[in-house]
Amino acid sequence: MARKSSLIGERFIGLLTPLLLLGLWEAAARMGLIDARFFPPPSSIVHTFGALVASGELWTNLVASLRRLFLGMLLGGVPALFLGLAMGISKPLRAAIDPLISATYPIPKSAILPLVLLIFGLGEMSKVVMVALGAFYPILINTVMGVANIDKIYLDVGHNYRASRWQVFRTIALPGALPSIMAGVKLAMGMGLILIAISEMVAASDGIGYMIWNAWQVLTVDTMYVGLLVIALLGFVFSVILDEIERMLIPWKAKA
């Protein structure tokens, strides 16, 4: 009981802060403290939001982006998870792949977008691949770190009970690294949203990124903010969902 109500309390505080900031923004825009031409008051953005919802435009774009996002998260996240677990357990593998990771990770995804387009075409695949690229690295890096940080005694136990590599993966590396992996997934989800927006700026005809970019091109500022707002909301919703999943996956922390 106590836990439940404090959880609700926390959610409440969590909603309060953004609302407060939005209120400040509204006031500042109305009082002319910030340039309303570029930072229109939230009320006017909400208005445009309503219009875009009504026209169905927002929904179409949202669905298109979400599809790409989920496919991309899967395509990038699953290999990252397994490779990360393997690298966390095996030192030689880690030594072989680490430099490759650190060298390819910082390559700006926006700069190689043309190359991605060249390889994967202008269709859906290139966008999914961009998201996958973004999701891959945070999950990989956090998984490796999470596994490497598991108390050595647990691996000793695993070896003593002759757990196979796969069993060590499943019973020790994965659950032991789970909190860290979840942080990686959160980072990856954010990166995925960023990259979906970037890649939908090229060769797309729908999606939230397309909507934002489109709005910048023709300077319909309110629509652009609606796009940003939608991404922010997605980020918030996904993080709540991920928190919930984390609570379920990590019961030994929750029940403490």
Added chain:
Amino acid sequence: MARKSSLIGERFIGLLTPLLLLGLWEAAARMGLIDARFFPPPSSIVHTFGALVASGELWTNLVASLRRLFLGMLLGGVPALFLGLAMGISKPLRAAIDPLISATYPIPKSAILPLVLLIFGLGEMSKVVMVALGAFYPILINTVMGVANIDKIYLDVGHNYRASRWQVFRTIALPGALPSIMAGVKLAMGMGLILIAISEMVAASDGIGYMIWNAWQVLTVDTMYVGLLVIALLGFVFSVILDEIERMLIPWKAKA
């Protein structure tokens, strides 16, 4: 002794893999398996690299980017570290700020670049801020997770010895979360490199990002690859440096 030589061995394997991949690329480009107009063989990229080094162009751009990168990392990383430690320790603070973080993190930095320019001007500051934005989130998220994951007994010890909030920060939260923070710094460094490249595409007249973008505009593909290569090298070098720093900062793991 044994540790040292195995370290060198690891570094060696770590260099082998990328070299192998480059060799494959070279062969494929020469045999026409890939389109050499867009994927020129590494040898030709190296050649252009030499020319750009000789002309001093590369050096100027590199220095400009590095400066922005370091300032941005500081500007984003230090607050992220402190806020992250605070959020890790204090549940209410975390509840208040978490949703804000998860909502603002996925906002595509490239989409708000014009707004950043509007607020921070067209000079260096806006580029530094972009890097800072990129560095902020991974460090924050990983720090929070790292602190939240510290074994509760250590916090109990801290409270029992009446450590002040600041002392708990310094003696427990910080060292306990350090492995996770370092993973965050690695992610942040990569993000910083990505964002420096993006932000140098606007209102800059030097920097590696500027160089890449410029090269795309006029399709001097080799120069573009040199830019990407330099970023990759930077990523690699930074990760080696960060690994070394980690080894120094986390002696209790290294000596085990």
Added chain:
Amino acid sequence: ADKVKVGINNVVSDVVFHLGLERGIFAAEGLDVELIAFDSGPKMVAPLGAGQIDVGAGASSAGLYNAAARGINIKVVADKGSTPVHYDYMPLMVRKELVDSGKVKTVADLKGMRVGSVGPGAATNAKMAHLLAKAGLGYKDVNHTYIGYPQQIAAFTTGAIDAAISTEPSVTQAVNNGVAVRFVVDGYPNQQVAVLLYGGDFIAKRRDVAQRFMNAYVKSARIFNDATAGGKFDGKGADEVIKTIMRTTGLKDAELFKTMIPNGIDPDGKVDTQSMAEDLKFFTENGYLERPAKVSDVVDTSFADATLKALGPYKAAQH
């Protein structure tokens, strides 16, 4: 000297600014000009409206009208890139394979094909609509895909797009690479594509500086016209102009300029309001505008007019 900040895109047609700097034309007018590169025109609108830059090398686009509607005071004050006959630096390109195989013989054959364009609300889209209309097709009779100019070459290579209104130097590179051909040249003459923009504050508070900037700009434009007489980079002083272009854009291949088509830029700075009106109709019909607009909302020719009065009309250089 008066400081003037100018936003540019580092494209070939920006050479007028570099000429003005290099040859001391701005300095002679008592101006200290700083060039600031942007990766796209739309990113310039906010800094221009907020007075962070004074002058912008922008495009005639739907965004201009929307900006005006939002109270962002930006004015088109002179031509920066237009397509008089022989100066069509933005031709309709078609994938070479389609032309060679005879699949595409006329514009009408593009029906249902994939056409690349640089972005929504751009003047090039109006041009595409114009060309399609001449062939009896509607704008929506082809599939539009947004993709930047340099990427269009890659897209042609992989067959991802079949046609596009592209620009130099990408056009020449695509032709030289053998992936696309100039399919329609001079199909929509005298379109106003790139424009010189002044920020509202620059116009209102620094009129005198703005006028001097215009004087210098037109002088530079005339040098460019001399060098590109007849739509080729072989007029008077062309070699120097080419060098400037190569130095400032990073283009490494001098050969390109043999076949590259220069952009038009009116030697008197005149804006082609007629084509702008036609393009505005296209923007309106396709729903790019938030509110109805008129060309006169965004054009202010007073500076160019005054410069013309002061300098007298352009006389083509003798070769």
Added chain:
Amino acid sequence: MAVVSMLNVKPSPAASAPPVQISMRGVRKYFGSSGFVAVDGIDLDIPQGQFFVIVGPSGCGKTTLLRMLAGLESVSEGTMKLNRTDPSRPENSMIFQGDSLFPWMTVYDNAAYGLRMRGVAEKDVAESVKLWLERIGLYRFRDRYPNQLSGGMRQRVSIVRAFANDPEILLMDEPFSALDEQNKMLLHEELLRIWEATKKTVVFITHSVDEAVTLGDRIMIMTANPGREKAIIDVPFARPRNVLELRHDPAYGDLVFHIWEQLRDEVQRARMNAEGGK
């Protein structure tokens, strides 16, 4: 506040009786949403300077009680008061059951932790830590990290950490369980000497009835889960005690046997419970 001053004016029952340092009334502890009762209604007064020992079957709530005393666990019901006598010293220091050394600090830094948290000058820290590490035979391991120590050595470091801090109340949760009997005996003697010199209040958890009788003034035997007070026994032996001689006293054997029997009943009851619950 009012409570404290009331305590102060109240006439002491015996003229020389020391003031109550720890007082519990109806202390209960439930865990989690299941409402599992770990500690069930403890009433207890521990006078200042007493060596108080708690014994009881595994899982009966000893650690939970001690953690509530240290303020590390909330009290679900009832009241628990710690009265200060010397506010200049830290209130209490706990020796935790199991590993609690910071893995990221060397032996030295772990031992110095409490003093540093109180802002003691580094010179005094060094002196005190050196003294304690030498007493416990670990000074030459001062630069090691905990993962380079054996289990017994780690336990000794955590003893140093608490003692060096010089608190009013020492809370010790099976501090000697991972030690060999000889080290244990040496530490018993050491502990008694220090305690007799400083007259700290000590609350000491152990499973060893010998240890309880050797060290304690008073012993509380707890019932198996849920943990209640089963009996409180006064240890009659005079101080200072000689650890070895004590064992030859027949009264010693009787007392040990008496406590032992009570404990055995509890353990058996606990077994019954466990099987009843299956």
Added chain:
Amino acid sequence: MAVVSMLNVKPSPAASAPPVQISMRGVRKYFGSSGFVAVDGIDLDIPQGQFFVIVGPSGCGKTTLLRMLAGLESVSEGTMKLNRTDPSRPENSMIFQGDSLFPWMTVYDNAAYGLRMRGVAEKDVAESVKLWLERIGLYRFRDRYPNQLSGGMRQRVSIVRAFANDPEILLMDEPFSALDEQNKMLLHEELLRIWEATKKTVVFITHSVDEAVTLGDRIMIMTANPGREKAIIDVPFARPRNVLELRHDPAYGDLVFHIWEQLRDEVQRARMNAEGGK
């Protein structure tokens, strides 16, 4: 390979002597770059089915030796061989000193770990785990996570984990140290019963000389750091032993006293070393 067959053909000294299960020759262990010597030259043969006990002062290298036996620590010098007699069963299972339960598994899953790793059918796992958890009085806590258990309860779960796995060799590192004496005694009896029924080879580390003499066939006393063999003592008491009756045997007292004395010397020597090193 050759070594094993040689061992097999060698005529046994006594006709019925069981084969050697564990054999060590000059086993040494250095740690890290400093070359700290933890274990220094152990020669030892442990026959199949023997209950072998190791005692020694804290930090003398007992755990290190056991970890080398389990293959968790490399042998720096010398050879160490474990000969299998029944390849269908797991070679060895270790009860680790201190906490080693997986925090992310319930009591039940922790206990079932070894069996599951061997791919035993879930039905058989359930049966065996239930049996063991009941024996040790924790079946009703089967759905708890380790952080919801007391220290002693955690230790009992890790005992179940090893026993349920039914290995040829049991390696036990102070398995009963966090237990109350009554539980300890019950477990002693249980352990002896099982051992007598199954005749597993057991290597058992303890600090309690009583425990060593009660349980063991043979006891190795180790020297203080660096750990060497100080003495090996045969325990003469007949089997099956009654844990309580044994203590009334005067020979029992003598043996305990004898071992105790040797240990005291070592602990004192260790103290000297530590102080010499300051």
